[in-house]
Amino acid sequence: MRIGVVTFPGSLDDRDAARAIRMAGGEAVALWHNDHSLRNIDGVVLPGGFSYGDYLRCGAIARFAPIMEEITVRAKAGMPLLGICNGFQVLCESHLLPGALTRNSDLHFLCRDQELIIENNSTSWTSEYSLGQHITIPLKNGEGSYQCDDQTLSLLESEGRVVVRYAGENPNGSRNSIAGITNERGNIVGLMPHPEHAIEKLTGPTTDGFAFFTGVLKTLVAS
Amino acid sequence: MARIIVEVMLKPEILDPQGAAIAAALPRLGFSDLTSVRQGKRFEIEVDGPATPEKISEVERAAELLLANLVIENFTVRIDETMRSEKSVRIDETMRSEKSVRVDE
Numbered sequence: 070m071r072i073g074v075v076t077f078p079g080s081l082d083d084r085d086a087a088r089a090i091r092m093a094g095g096e097a098v099a100l101w102h103n104d105h106s107l108r109n110i111d112g113v114v115l116p117g118g119f120s121y122g123d124y125l126r127c128g129a130i131a132r133f134a135p136i137m138e139e140i141t142v143r144a145k146a147g148m149p150l151l152g153i154c155n156g157f158q159v160l161c162e163s164h165l166l167p168g169a170l171t172r173n174s175d176l177h178f179l180c181r182d183q184e185l186i187i188e189n190n191s192t193s194w195t196s197e198y199s200l201g202q203h204i205t206i207p208l209k210n211g212e213g214s215y216q217c218d219d220q221t222l223s224l225l226e227s228e229g230r231v232v233v234r235y236a237g238e239n240p241n242g243s244r245n246s247i248a249g250i251t252n253e254r255g256n257i258v259g260l261m262p263h264p265e266h267a268i269e270k271l272t273g274p275t276t277d278g279f280a281f282f283t284g285v286l287k288t289l290v291a292s
Numbered sequence: 293m294a295r296i297i298v299e300v301m302l303k304p305e306i307l308d309p310q311g312a313a314i315a316a317a318l319p320r321l322g323f324s325d326l327t328s329v330r331q332g333k334r335f336e337i338e339v340d341g342p343a344t345p346e347k348i349s350e351v352e353r354a355a356e357l358l359l360a361n362l363v364i365e366n367f368t369v370r371i372d373e374t375m376r377s378e379k380s381v382r383i384d385e386t387m388r389s390e391k392s393v394r395v396d397e
Binding site for chain 2: 125126129133161162167168169171172173174175176214216217218242
């Protein structure tokens, strides 16, 4: 299975995402922001980083990158799409996911190992987790506070579209401690913490993030 | 040439931690009567020819699509009146407007 990883100018975590895909048994396919070709991929990851220097708003300019046109069409047709950190910000700016990410409530850039609760294990990316499972993976961002209006919030909650929630104290002022959400269909997932940095004991706090990548491969094989 | 100003502000219900941090710094500097700050963005956009309704509506579309994220932000569009005078005068006008005080009713 071929999983694309998009590199925008300013992307940082594209190599880690590609490595996670390879370790999970997939073929990582490098995608360039300025191309239109999706190179026969079956799924795609928008990685973390600071695309276009976070100018204007995080993800606001990356949203209009040429590659996003094709990704948007395919994702709306059901292709698995995962946005991590800056990738989540791009998904919200693209309106592929509702809401927006704003400055952390205490203004600090947070960089730490964060405990999360899996709240939806029926998405294309989270099927290998059990409902209510606690995982710990790195969180590192300055603008990770998830905001949306009341109507969107109650819709996300009632439809079970909160995928991961911060355990314990809310680190950044996100509404309802939301760390990640999905679309109605469950193929598009965005989250602020970094599963690709927690795939092996040598470099990560845990291996808890690995199942995102084995999960999507299993989803693709089954479909 | 005309200049059109777009101002983007976080919606009132969205927390503005930067504005809050600035507001917290003011009393330390002796500005004890300034109670609240909200921080926004100002874009100065120049167009060829006069600021016709068509040009303004084009700027509004750019603001909706790119300059503002309507999920969390509002924007206003207006013509920069200081650009209407002659170029030689304009520099002075601009400088004056930089120092001028606008009272938001």
